[in-house]
Amino acid sequence: xxxxxxxxxxxxxxxxxxxxxxxxxxxxxxxxxxxxxxxxxxxxxxxxxxxxxxxxxxxxxxxxxxxxxxxxxxxxxxxxxxxxxxxxxxxxxxxxxxxxxxxxxxxxxxxxxxxxxx
Amino acid sequence: xxxxxxxxxxxxxxxxxxxxxxxxxxxxxxxxxxxxxxxxxxxxxxxxxxxxxxxxxxxxxxxxxxxxxxxxxxxxxxxxxxxxxxxxxxxxxxxxxxxxxxxxxxxxxxxx
Numbered sequence: 001x002x003x004x005x006x007x008x009x010x011x012x013x014x015x016x017x018x019x020x021x022x023x024x025x026x027x028x029x030x031x032x033x034x035x036x037x038x039x040x041x042x043x044x045x046x047x048x049x050x051x052x053x054x055x056x057x058x059x060x061x062x063x064x065x066x067x068x069x070x071x072x073x074x075x076x077x078x079x080x081x082x083x084x085x086x087x088x089x090x091x092x093x094x095x096x097x098x099x100x101x102x103x104x105x106x107x108x109x110x111x112x113x114x115x116x117x118x
Numbered sequence: 119x120x121x122x123x124x125x126x127x128x129x130x131x132x133x134x135x136x137x138x139x140x141x142x143x144x145x146x147x148x149x150x151x152x153x154x155x156x157x158x159x160x161x162x163x164x165x166x167x168x169x170x171x172x173x174x175x176x177x178x179x180x181x182x183x184x185x186x187x188x189x190x191x192x193x194x195x196x197x198x199x200x201x202x203x204x205x206x207x208x209x210x211x212x213x214x215x216x217x218x219x220x221x222x223x224x225x226x227x228x229x230x
Contacts, residue, residue, distance in 0.1 A: 045211055047220040059218035095167050102215035103158060108167035
């Protein structure tokens with residue numbers, strides 16, 4: 001069964017750090033672009049970042065540049081998102097996505113909740 | 119960045135009615151070299167990740183019922199549900215994948 005499972009979410013204080021991980025099973029991520037898409041409670045979808053198959057290309061939404069870092073470990077079949085200097089407005093469910101390219105056709109995880117609050 | 123603007127924010131329809139959702143991009147998402155519009159439509163139900171319905175502005179994904187269709191080109195796009203069914207209650211998003219940062223519209227909530 002194909003699955004993407006996010007982990008590492010939780011409650012963190014403003015200014016703190018958190019590392020999200022996404023573990024893939026049932027397929028190999030090495031041939032996929034990988035993305036993070038987030039959704040604040042009761043709000044719409046926002047693409048956060050993506051990374052190409054070998055990690056040589058990375059793109060970020062402006063609001064997280066310099067604070068978030070996307071990375072992948074193809075040997076471990078996993079994707080990561082290091083989030084530093086977190087803000088209240090980063091509170092969201094973060095989805096991991098595997099796709100063929102910028103078109104988000106592929107596999108989505110069920111999401112991990114990140115709450116930034118004091 | 120390409121800004122995606124959807125309208126309306128919400129739709130209250132009756133079963134069997136036609137639902138139309140509009141999406142406008144701040145710049146063209148038509149790539150001239152291949153004449154393709156880099157525009158997708160997603161459906162999201164509560165507690166679930168989004169589901170891709172339409173790619174390339176009008177190509178229905180496998181398993182998507184043919185009452186759901188996409189149209190448009192350049193900067194103006196439409197998602198149409200020809201005869202609304204109970205299972206179509208959801209939030210619908212357009213999204214451009216022409217260039218990074220990828221951007222979504224604000225969403226349209228379809229209710230019965």
